[in-house]
Amino acid sequence: MGARAHNSGKGGGMNALNSILIEGDLIDDPVTKETPRGSTVCTFSIASSRFYKQDEDFEEEVSHFDIESWGKIAESCKENLAKGRGVRVVGRLKQERWIDDEGKAQSKIKVVAEHIEYKPRLNKAVTHA
Amino acid sequence: MPDVNHVILIGRLTRDAELKYTSGGMAVCKFALAVNKRRKQGEQWIDEANFFDIVLWGRSGETLNQYLVKGKQVAVEGELHQNRWEQDGQSRSKIEINATNCQLLGGGDGQRQQGNPTDSPEHVQDHAQKPYSKSATANEDGTPPDFPDDIPF
Numbered sequence: 324m325g326a327r328a329h330n331s332g333k334g335g336g337m338n339a340l341n342s343i344l345i346e347g348d349l350i351d352d353p354v355t356k357e358t359p360r361g362s363t364v365c366t367f368s369i370a371s372s373r374f375y376k377q378d379e380d381f382e383e384e385v386s387h388f389d390i391e392s393w394g395k396i397a398e399s400c401k402e403n404l405a406k407g408r409g410v411r412v413v414g415r416l417k418q419e420r421w422i423d424d425e426g427k428a429q430s431k432i433k434v435v436a437e438h439i440e441y442k443p444r445l446n447k448a449v450t451h452a
Numbered sequence: 453m454p455d456v457n458h459v460i461l462i463g464r465l466t467r468d469a470e471l472k473y474t475s476g477g478m479a480v481c482k483f484a485l486a487v488n489k490r491r492k493q494g495e496q497w498i499d500e501a502n503f504f505d506i507v508l509w510g511r512s513g514e515t516l517n518q519y520l521v522k523g524k525q526v527a528v529e530g531e532l533h534q535n536r537w538e539q540d541g542q543s544r545s546k547i548e549i550n551a552t553n554c555q556l557l558g559g560g561d562g563q564r565q566q567g568n569p570t571d572s573p574e575h576v577q578d579h580a581q582k583p584y585s586k587s588a589t590a591n592e593d594g595t596p597p598d599f600p601d602d603i604p605f
Contacts, residue, residue, distance in 0.1 A: 339489075416502065432504065434532075
């Protein structure tokens, strides 16, 4: 039932199921950073469209989501991604929580990528690295 | 072309679900799920909770609301959605999950918390007697509110 279940020895607890598959186009170029411990993180935002019918017309609704990738996937994102590129992301949802400068609790939902597919570049043919 | 957008979560409710109605008479059931992620810190496994806001529209939200109590374990299938609005001249946004299917699992046998007017049975019943248009009983995207129970997975 739980994806990536770990045996903790006692308690019998495990990771709860948490899985997402999402498509969208990059809103901006990706940003790649190194953590103090030496791992690579690549973050970017995608615009994902959804269509619904209102009366007789189809309306488009765009949502923006933050995607975060680590390690080898991050390196690959850095190589292949640029503003406008379409991606398909398989991963999990993550909630980040922090206290802001005014002492207020803040939170943000992100998608942590565990697999990414790149859609063909639409403007010009460029070979994959 | 619409983009693929599919989320599956299993978690426990952090509080009782809240049922409200839009001005158009559409039921909106909102709750938050705690989804644990177990990770290793040094030699020890620690549980990290992630909280996600879930919105269950229409008939399924209305009928499931009474069972969606704090501590209840549920499986939610739906779409990730960004809510955007203006507050004090600032644009704000929040990511939530629009559920298309919600399965009750276990736990949360306790009573609903008292003193929340939107949760009281009278209030729910009062609204439940309102007539609904056909579109209000389906999900926002026009799919039927529930899948059959015999999907083999």
